[in-house]
Amino acid sequence: MRVRILVVDDEESICEILKYNLEKEGYEVDTAYSAEEALSLDISCYSLLIVDIMMDRLSGFDLVKKLKNNSATENIPVIFCSALSGEDDTVMGLNIGGDDYITKPFVIGAVLARVRAVLRRSHVAQTIAYNTQKGHYEPDITFKTLRIDRNERQCYIAGQPVTLTRNEFDILLFFLEHRNRIHSRQEILRNVWPNETVVTNRTVDVNIARLRRKLGDYGPHITTRLGFGYGFKEEI
Numbered sequence: 001m002r003v004r005i006l007v008v009d010d011e012e013s014i015c016e017i018l019k020y021n022l023e024k025e026g027y028e029v030d031t032a033y034s035a036e037e038a039l040s041l042d043i044s045c046y047s048l049l050i051v052d053i054m055m056d057r058l059s060g061f062d063l064v065k066k067l068k069n070n071s072a073t074e075n076i077p078v079i080f081c082s083a084l085s086g087e088d089d090t091v092m093g094l095n096i097g098g099d100d101y102i103t104k105p106f107v108i109g110a111v112l113a114r115v116r117a118v119l120r121r122s123h124v125a126q127t128i129a130y131n132t133q134k135g136h137y138e139p140d141i142t143f144k145t146l147r148i149d150r151n152e153r154q155c156y157i158a159g160q161p162v163t164l165t166r167n168e169f170d171i172l173l174f175f176l177e178h179r180n181r182i183h184s185r186q187e188i189l190r191n192v193w194p195n196e197t198v199v200t201n202r203t204v205d206v207n208i209a210r211l212r213r214k215l216g217d218y219g220p221h222i223t224t225r226l227g228f229g230y231g232f233k234e235e236i
Helices: 012-024 035-039 060-068 087-096 108-133 166-177 185-192 201-214 216-221
Strands: 004-008 028-032 048-051 078-082 100-103 141-143 146-149 154-157 160-162 222-225 229-232
Touching (some): 012 108, 060 087, 146 166, 185 229
Antiparallel strands (some): 146 154
């Protein structure tokens, strides 16, 4: 089955550039020139969305918020592609649930690399879910009332689910599997974003900050060594 991608951007030229180059890579690509048009489609059939932010009436941020609040579309990966290049914009996009953030003007080769990377991570998550359904189970990882269910790919604190993105979950899983040591940013990149050259140290920092907030009282256990990296310490 071919991978289906939906490009949502109010600039027709951007849609056509992305559609042309993505189709050359073998993907099946549809376009929508507004968030409202995108919502009129069956978004659940797509493997990836590439979404502009500044659009008339309904913004890309608003669109993705709606999708993340819908069980039929909440797990579809999203790459934001926007002329907004500020750090706050990038952080907001990732906080909303974006899997990556590309600024315009872009280099098409970098866009294609990021698309491959996000789809690869999504495929890994789907494979784990499939193996779980087939009866291949891995034991939970726990620390006090913090529990990681590797089969459901779900985090719990005191029995209550904690909503994490794929990257946040993979970082926490890596930390708990290798706790009580500090990992360099490059080591984290190799383990959470393997074989990807377009992910930066800043991406690690943003995901760590967001993960700390979501873990509440367990957030301080993710410790920082300035100028080096991060780790999960049992004693703080």
